[in-house]
Amino acid sequence: MEQFSNVLQVPFHRIEDSDHALKGRWNDDFFLESKPLVLELGCGKGEYTTGLAQIAPYNNYIGVDIKGARMWKGAKYAIENDLDNVGFLRTHIEMIGQFFAPGEVSEIWLTFPDPQMKKTRKRLTSTRFIELYCSFLKPGGIVHLKTDSNFQFQYTHEVINANGFTIIDKMEDIYEAENLKPELNIKTFYEKQWLARGIKIKYISFIPHQHELIEPDVDIEPDTYRSFGRGAVAVDE
Numbered sequence: 680m681e682q683f684s685n686v687l688q689v690p691f692h693r694i695e696d697s698d699h700a701l702k703g704r705w706n707d708d709f710f711l712e713s714k715p716l717v718l719e720l721g722c723g724k725g726e727y728t729t730g731l732a733q734i735a736p737y738n739n740y741i742g743v744d745i746k747g748a749r750m751w752k753g754a755k756y757a758i759e760n761d762l763d764n765v766g767f768l769r770t771h772i773e774m775i776g777q778f779f780a781p782g783e784v785s786e787i788w789l790t791f792p793d794p795q796m797k798k799t800r801k802r803l804t805s806t807r808f809i810e811l812y813c814s815f816l817k818p819g820g821i822v823h824l825k826t827d828s829n830f831q832f833q834y835t836h837e838v839i840n841a842n843g844f845t846i847i848d849k850m851e852d853i854y855e856a857e858n859l860k861p862e863l864n865i866k867t868f869y870e871k872q873w874l875a876r877g878i879k880i881k882y883i884s885f886i887p888h889q890h891e892l893i894e895p896d897v898d899i900e901p902d903t904y905r906s907f908g909r910g911a912v913a914v915d916e
């Protein structure tokens with residue numbers, strides 16, 4: 680990972696509460712060409728980061744995850760396939776405000792995040808995280824969620840409704856759709872496992888804002904196929 684030119688790894692003790700030197704400068708100091716910046720948060724092996732980069736070479740993509748062994752696969756694939764518009768950032772998502780400046784990011788993809796059924800604060804579509812995303816999203820910037828989890832899908836819909844965010848697209852079973860957009864047809868490691876178990880894949884995209892956010896107080900039926908609190912367990916990783 681240290682030798683990959685497309686990976687930035689920042690140990691917690693080297694950044695703590697300060698901003699990283701690349702904050703506001705990704706297009707000037709990291710990528711070869713200046714293009715709209717798109718993040719995948721919790722990118723795992725980076726299938727979406729690299730897949731989107733091939734579909735939309737007019738954007739720059741950064742996959743963010745804390746697990747280096749998974750990210751290594753995506754970084755290696757990007758180098759081997761000359762994907763100059765791909766980077767990877769190894770850090771905690773909670774710290775990304777220290778890496779991206781206001782208005783620096785155009786879109787965010789959340790691909791199969793752990794729904795965190797017990798811990799609202801840890802959910803990547805909770806108001807806590809939406810507020811963080813809005814600190815660096817451009818006005819009108821889009822958040823995309825692709826998930827197996829009915830719980831996560833419904834919860835996100837409640838967050839959107841409670842706060843009057845604008846829904847761009849909503850699909851309860853993406854593979855039933857005719858003419859599925861290529862960007863929705865990229866299949867990640869976790870997605871393949873859920874599909875093999877016959878679980879429907881859901882998608883919602885929306886434009887958030889950060890004005891007086893309300894965390895919805897609703898009971899949502901938990902997913903029965905997941906263990907509480909520990910999220911999805913990969914079977915062959």
Ligand SMILES: C[S@@+](CC[C@H](N)C(=O)[O-])C[C@H]1O[C@@H](n2cnc3c(N)ncnc32)[C@H](O)[C@@H]1O
Pocket residue numbers: 720721722723724743744745746749770771772773790791792793867868869870911
């Ligand atoms: C269920 S996996 C999904 C991985 C990939 N998107 C996929 O679909 O195969 C969730 C990923 O999010 C990462 N993750 C979860 N919480 C995180 C956090 N707070 N900061 C950084 N990465 C996180 C995990 O390391 C893991 O790789």
